[in-house]
Amino acid sequence: MPEDNAKAKPGRTQGVLELSEETRNRLAELQVLSKKAEAGDKRARKELRARVRSSSEEVIGRASDVGRKMGQTLAHTASGGDPLTEEALYAKLDLMRAQIAGEDPTPLEVLLTERVVSLWMLTTVLEALIATQYRRVVDDPSERLSPSYVLQQSRILESATRRYLAAVRELARVRKLLAGVPAATGSSRQGARGGVPG
Amino acid sequence: MVASAVAWERRERGGRYYTRSRRSREDGRVIREYVGTGPLAEMVARSDRTKRELEEAKREREKEELERLEALAAPVFELSEAAEILTHAHLIAAGYRRRKGEYRRARG
Numbered sequence: 001m002p003e004d005n006a007k008a009k010p011g012r013t014q015g016v017l018e019l020s021e022e023t024r025n026r027l028a029e030l031q032v033l034s035k036k037a038e039a040g041d042k043r044a045r046k047e048l049r050a051r052v053r054s055s056s057e058e059v060i061g062r063a064s065d066v067g068r069k070m071g072q073t074l075a076h077t078a079s080g081g082d083p084l085t086e087e088a089l090y091a092k093l094d095l096m097r098a099q100i101a102g103e104d105p106t107p108l109e110v111l112l113t114e115r116v117v118s119l120w121m122l123t124t125v126l127e128a129l130i131a132t133q134y135r136r137v138v139d140d141p142s143e144r145l146s147p148s149y150v151l152q153q154s155r156i157l158e159s160a161t162r163r164y165l166a167a168v169r170e171l172a173r174v175r176k177l178l179a180g181v182p183a184a185t186g187s188s189r190q191g192a193r194g195g196v197p198g
Numbered sequence: 199m200v201a202s203a204v205a206w207e208r209r210e211r212g213g214r215y216y217t218r219s220r221r222s223r224e225d226g227r228v229i230r231e232y233v234g235t236g237p238l239a240e241m242v243a244r245s246d247r248t249k250r251e252l253e254e255a256k257r258e259r260e261k262e263e264l265e266r267l268e269a270l271a272a273p274v275f276e277l278s279e280a281a282e283i284l285t286h287a288h289l290i291a292a293g294y295r296r297r298k299g300e301y302r303r304a305r306g
Contacts, residue, residue, distance in 0.1 A: 018273055019280055027280055030287040037290045045291070052291040056284060063280045070274055077270065108288055115281040122274045126267060133263075149260040156267050163278050174285055177301055178292060 019066055026059045060107040067114030074121040078128060093117055100171070108178070112171040119164035126157045206243070209235075216243050 019027075030051060036044030075089035101113040130153055137143050145153075206214040216239035219230050233242050286296070294301040 019276060023280070027283045031283050034283075034287045034290045038295060048287060049291045052287055056287065060284055063277060063284070066273075067277050067281075070277060074270070074274075108285065111281050111284065115278055118274045118277060122271060125270060129267065146257070146260060149264065152264050153267065156264075156271055160271055160274070163275065167278060167281070170282070170285060173301070174289070177289060177294060 019063060023059055023062050026055060030056065030059075057107050060111045064107070064111045064114045067111065067118050070118045071114070071121050074118065074125050078121070078125045089121075093121065096120065106178070108174060109171065112167065112174060116164070116167045116171060119160060119167050123157065123160045123164050126160055130157060215239070218246060 030048070033044050033048040033051060037048045071093045072090065075093060076086055079086035079089055096117050097113055100116055101109055105113065133145065133153075137145060205217050205219075207217055209215055213235055215235050216233040217230055218233060219228050221227070222229050233239050289296075289301050293304050295304040
């Protein structure tokens, strides 16, 4: 990993990569309704269906869009500013998207694909950054890392890897469970491609 | 080993005596080392100070690096959680219930 990356300021990926307040609010509403519906509240289930139908496609689109930008930002970080590497990583991410989402994906599948791709890119970047540090220690033993730092670093990588594997499983599960479920649940294949800006 | 605390002690007969404290590796007790006095002690004190400053700078670098890794991961983790909420909402709306992490068709 090139040096200029190692010196990047904390928080550089935030801002455009955060979900908007409105998206967060809608997610919170869906979460509350899901909880009530799961507890047996029939009105909540009805309301949840309506919300999923009316607004979740837009929320999914926005989240997918953020996910796509995230993948690109991580690719930029991983490339260390080298345009060729950056382009190669963008191409790799596009290829992954196409292969994972498959033909005619639902909006939910698009989002879950973005999630898998972003988490893959994140684990790749983290592994590269950590490997660079270890190489530095091998070259210069005075650069020895403190045990607490190595532990914290491993925790972040482990957390990303765990989420990546869970994301792959989740996509497979959704495909299995929602196969044949009518469009009423918002899993319509119509308008699935591309995200809603914002 | 870098001393965790250092001090110059004043002696009754005059002059300063350089001491440093460190934690014992065997039983964890604090051990006070009497290093000495004069130019040699001054040199050891300077060396200890440099070591402490280097350690401090390293800790600061590691802290910044961890913050950077966390900042890289945070938005991806947030997206991941959002996807989870949306997936759950879809499955519940489609008539599933989650039991012990597994989704099953809800009865009725």
